[in-house]
Amino acid sequence: LQGSLQTLVLRGGGPAAPAPWTVPLHGRELSGDALARQLDHWEHAGICEPAHAAALRDCLAHPEWFDLSDQHLVLLGAGSEAGPLGWLARWRANLVGIDLARPATWKRIAATVLAGNGTLTAPVAPGLPLDVAHAGADLLGDTPEIAAWLAGLGGPLAVASLAYLDGERHLRVSLAMDAISATLCTADARTQLAYMATPTDVFAVPEAVATAVMQRYAQRGLVKKLAQFGARLGSGGRGFVPHIEALIDAGDFGRWGLVDALVVEQGPNYALAKRLQQWRALVARAEGHRVAFNVAPSTTTASVVSNPLLAAGFRGASRFGVETFEPATTNALMAAMWVHQLRTAPRDFAHPLKLLVHTANHGGLWRLPYRPRSVLPMAALLGFVKRG
Template structure:
């Protein structure tokens, strides 16, 4: 890694920027107040790259069992991340909090206006070669819900959107897209719904040419930052979330408007943690500056989540009710894989009833894909933590688990790409980017237009409206059948 300006990993004892030990310290900090023994186990782990799923499960299990400690755990994890990763300026390391308080330059503002049809476009969902709307879309939503592809609240929200087309006139909303050009992001839809958009993405001419074309074809307005020493045009638009973090936050705060901020940016490998922390710093700064600030997240289903008892019992029932032929075949596969294949997904329930009002009983879905690595999991965990903290601090949070999607970044991994192709054999639906975009854009609109829900257990926020593509209702731990799904996927490609 180079010492480029902006957020970096800390130096280790050998003077190198490594990710393992800092990541362990961050997770241990989140665990410390819930389960000191589990936190010590994280700190002592010698094979973090491969063993991290067990520690993720320990964290979520402790949070599920102690709802009163969830927000404090999230605060501790975020505080550790802010301490661990320095912000580099001119070769000097600064604490992230200090850097956020001292922006070094003032960004310019470029405005783009759409020239398309002035009326908000009708919300439709492209799915398997068809453009679904009206009754056809309603029937598909029913199929997704009945098939266990999404949870009831997700389906209910989509039906609400069908019933309220007036919601999609977003001329009263100011929406910030951190990672405006994201492949799975909602820009293409928001640009057709008269929204007041703020786009943040790297200063790459090709990226901004594409963004400008999307805006021009619609009816929205979009403003973008431009460096102070650059011409005020599309070719020079953009700012670096990693290097210009304080400047972006100050520029957004200068809007002096209630903003809804979507954290969308993705980068490969260890950079995903850094860009997630950069978005977190911007989001936290704007929340502190304006109590009206709202946050939005698109989460991955390939993570560890605490899920309500009804979902957990359904998963356990599915495993128990496998036919005799399946049981015998899978028993042999488990023996041959050393117990790793066809492992039961949920083996017990977690009682949180003693720790808060009607906190209920929970199960643990573990859909982590080891090949994605601990940095990917940590980047997504930072987003969960900020969502929990911001909501506890009185901010509206739209947190939506999006289904596994065939984005370029995902299918670039041959094993994941093959696993996605074979997933249908296990009842899992993998979505095309255009379908995910349409669904997640509508879910954000729903949460902008409806009252916030009150949850007895804080973790319910993270799963209530999930569309996991059926992954969470698999009777088997997903990664225990990924090799079989990948094998099927390789055969299917041929």
């Protein structure tokens, strides 16, 4: 881009009061006691960690938190299918949206904002008409310009990295978002960062989680043990592998286990892109920035279900106690988690890695007694049968 980005501001014309927080689930809109019971179920079933459910119960108890008129929130990848735009636009937030300059994308973003009660500030390339049809900037091609434009808006800003692209472009756009986030952190010590992390990665989990996983494996019934032993032999040792086999002694930091939920089919670019987010989160927090790092459950977004094996694996996952979520459900949960972290004081963790797992909603993936990819073929087979 030649010259500075222009600034377009959209203002919502919907009801003035913040929309009540509800969670869509299987055709129902959960709120109040019904939502509290669902949170209890997810926690007790091991779908999410206790701190995730506790944070959302806090949100239920504090509806006033959802008036975000005092917050300035940057969405890098504003049109993301699993992103929080739809909720934030109805919670009076001051939003800044970055997405590709595609008229269809911005028509959808603008419709969401105009129906709500917040505002959205968007970049427009220099020399173009200042309207929705020309809004947008390319995170990959316009990285320095976007960073400078955001820094010029004034702070403090809370920056969420949400953009997704297929293949190696996902790694590149993640690097671009990281460069923008780092620039804004350097420019203003009050900058906050936010991430929706994947559960399909490797994480160090506290002893309580690791012990529960090992106990589930040890307590399998005799018939199940024999059947899985045969399946493991038939797969050359690749099937039904124990998820966590030992604890790691970290001295004064306690004992930990390693959850290995990497899914090879998602590819190395995806894995590295998501690992970059972990590294930036840890570095930024060590430098004094507030970081909202929330592991979101596996979600049936278009990019995920376009992979036939993953789509089938998701359909069969429930047979192993793993729950996959629809985008609308994930959106509602993760938007509220961000609100919780905007409204509460930062937690002190004995070890920095606790930041990455404390409030996780992993859909039960981390508490599987088996390494997830060692049962993915079986889950996929069940999923193909289920579809048929």
